[in-house]
Amino acid sequence: MIYSLPSSVEVHTVQLQPSLSKPITPAKRLHETGMISFDDADLDGVTLPHVDPLVVELRMNKFTVERVLxxxxxxxxIMYYKTFVKLGFFDLDLFPDDYPLFDFNANPEYPLGKITLPVWAGTRSINVEFLVVKLTSLYNLIMGRTWLHTM
Incomplete structure (x- = not known):
């Protein structure tokens, strides 16, 4: 488990395309809830008991991001710095964040900053605040409880 101290209540926005006249801001709207279900056909090739991590693809900043844990x-x-750069962002796009993350290694890890971006899963989009870290990983992003419960 990796956790951080609570972040401030400030909301920052990022303009994704130069052609947009205003930055993207969170919108409060009702959303539809649907059911996701699995059956035995989904278990083809899976060895039980199942202990594999859940890894998905998500859409953000005009790209499909693979290997999202x-x-x-x-x-x-969490967004890894390599992913941050490949999405077309620069260090100047980061907002300061001085809360340490724990459990990446034996010592607290301080993020380079934070950035809020819309993330699409299927047809639903929500704004997500990412802490950007300069570490190596097999994954491009790590989505936690906050995003999962909002979806």
Missing amino acids: IDQGRTSE
């Missing part, structure tokens, strides 16, 4: 034990959403 869903981690229910995490309280923060």
Whole structure:
């Protein structure tokens, strides 16, 4: 489990395309809830008991981001710096964040900053605040409880 101290209540926005006249801001709207279900056909090739991590693709900043780990034990959403750069962002796009993350290694890890971006899962989009860290990982993003419960 990786967790961080609570972040401030400030909301920052990011303009994704130069052609947009205003930055994207969170919108309060009702959303439809649907059911996701699985049956035995989904278990083809899976060895039981199942202990594999849940890894998905998500859409953000005009790109499909592969190798996104869903981690229910995490309280923060994490973006690795390599992914941040490949999405077309620069260090100047980061907002300061001085809360340490714990459990990446034996010492507290301080993020380079934070950025809020819309993330699409299927047809639903929500704004997600990512802590950007300069570490190596098999994953591009790690989505935690906050995002999972909002979806």
